[in-house]
Amino acid sequence: MKEKMIRLNVNGEIYETRVDVAVTLAEFLRDDLGLTGTKIGCNEGECGACTVIYNGKPVNSCLVTAAETDGGEVLTIEGLAGEELHPLQQAFLDAGAVQCGFCTPGMIMSAKAILDQNPHPTREYIRKNMEGNICRCTGYNRIIDSIMLAAERL
Ligand code: FES
Ligand code: FES
Known part of the structure; x- marks a missing residue:
């Protein structure tokens, strides 16, 4: 070794x-x-x-x-979180984008990278840049909703 x-x-x-x-x-x-x-x-x-x-x-x-x-x-x-959840984490909860949760940490880290680069992304931009993150539960719409929501709140 x-x-x-x-x-x-x-x-x-x-x-x-x-x-x-x-x-x-x-x-x-x-x-x-x-x-x-x-x-x-x-x-x-x-x-x-x-x-x-x-x-x-x-x-x-x-x-x-x-x-x-x-x-x-x-x-x-x-x-990611400080005293409170990061706005992305909160938005995933609020928009119902977490089911089994297995994909969620990876989704949130990819979403953070997107918002760091583009604070006001379109749904299409998010969809394209999240192509490498697979979710077997949610069908993606709620994940995109939550990233849009976090972008508004940030
Ligand atoms: S575990 Fe790394 S991309 Fe699937
Ligand atoms: S919430 Fe289960 S894989 Fe995405």
Whole structure:
């Protein structure tokens, strides 16, 4: 097993640790840091359940190794809320966009990346930019409703 020392900012906290170079960022977050809000679905870049924001951009954390993120900054769903839920989290609840919830953390992180880039997106823009996030429960309309709602509130 080959290891590498990494220094990584996760949700504002610095972690300096050795990682197996084969371990993905998703596994590292969940197994080493206990941040289990990031979900692993397909584990091959197809479902978006593992989406986190890495250096300001949404990434599928199952496709990146923890070793590759050395020196970077990661934001996970756990880092989003302050004293209160983040407006996106609240909007997902208010608009009924959460059913089983498995896709929700990844959806919300992708939505955050969209609103960071485009604070007033159209439904079409959201739909296009959320194509990598799969939900088996909601049919997507309520997810888009909630992102529109969060955009209004933000
Ligand atoms: S678990 Fe990473 S894209 Fe599905
Ligand atoms: S709420 Fe169940 S997969 Fe999206």
